[in-house]
Ligand SMILES: O=C[C@H](O)[C@H](O)COP(=O)(O)O
């Protein structure tokens with residue numbers, strides 16, 4: 084049996100310091116190192132092929148360096164928690180389609196390239212506020228994402244099972260394969276994406292976006308008339324991102340890049356550290372400081388300016404362009420007060436990070452009928468606050484990070500095609516946090532495009 088923290092030699096990449104995290108406080112993990120299947124699952128992941136290639140990861144870092152310079156915009160979107168059952172062509176294509184649609188609208192608004200990234204192909208681990216969940220008089224371990232345990236409220240389902248990491252790996256591979264096929268194989272054709280957006284405009288609830296939708300349409304027609312190379316516009320880059328929460332999984336999928344001799348997390352192109360695990364002396368910050376991927380860190384309302392600066396020091400000591408993205412998730416009520424000191428401190432330090440807004444996680448409420456939800460108006464208010472703060476500080480609002488889906492779910496309240504609480508029964512599918520549905524996601528893109536048109 085392996086003691087917690089013991090280094091397991093199963094072929095996983097060896098690199099000086101890479102295993103230092105094992106000696107540090109490690110939050111939000113299942114207690115499964117003694118499970119009879121742990122070693123074999125870890126071993127299998129350690130020798131499986133990487134899901135992404137380090138060269139692609141470097142390319143993304145270059146794209147993010149452009150964002151940090153204010154020359155591109157970043158869109159990160161996808162599920163709160165991916166599920167194994169949702170690894171289907173329909174669900175994946177709906178998500179990719181929605182992100183591409185949003186990206187076209189944002190590209191027009193920003194008049195800049197949009198870096199497209201899914202919370203996809205790896206977003207299987209969830210941090211929880213509480214280790215236990217109680218329903219009636221039964222208390223069981225919390226659901227921690229399908230990479231760890233099952234959602235069903237039974238004792239058996241909630242036992243962490245390391246074999247789930249292997250299933251998550253294979254599901255991520257299948258998802259990534261389809262994303263690559265879609266985005267390389269013609270699905271991303273700008274003209275097709277524009278046709279999908281026309282479908283959105285047919286709903287009278289969206290008439291207020293007519294002007295900007297018409298402008299985009301004319302721009303596409305103009306490009307066509309000028310003989311623009313639509314062949315090259317049939318393909319697009321699309322990157323995979325997830326929270327690097329489960330360090331056994333991330334460690335097992337770390338590989339040494341044969342070109343540079345440097346370690347990369349190969350479970351996705353971009354990984355982020357969550358609000359609950361970003362302790363300066365914790366295992367997550369240490370581990371991710373040692374891999375070469377571009378990294379995100381979530382910053383909630385309790386973040387102090389000096390913490391943001393120390394995170395830069397730890398995660399990006401070389402000040403490498405595109406290395407670090409700060410994803411603020413303050414809540415609509417806080418952003419105008421809490422974000423400015425952070426943005427100003429980072430600006431004054433001379434460090435260049437990408438600033439992204441996550442307008443979801445600070446705006447969670449419980450609906451009267453018990454569902455976890457978010458109001459579309461609060462989400463949009465936080466986005467507006469984000470732009471205002473950056474405008475006042477003379478810094479660049481670099482992107483959006485949203486929990487969304489391509490399906491017609493009812494999880495967040497509001498939007499022009501209004502969702503109210505009565506729609507939750509039957510159309511609420513998320514296993515953890517509420518997502519914007521397809522229409523709400525596009526509506527957000529139109530609203531952000533309007534703000535960007537004013538900024539640019
Ligand atoms: O997605 C984020 C977190 O996992 C989630 O907000 C935690 O939710 P909880 O407070 O229900 O545990």
Ligand SMILES: C=C(OP(=O)(O)O)C(=O)O
Pocket residue numbers: 163210326356357358359381412444
């Ligand atoms: C858990 C998440 O966010 P945060 O760390 O900001 O709470 C998330 O993005 O899934």
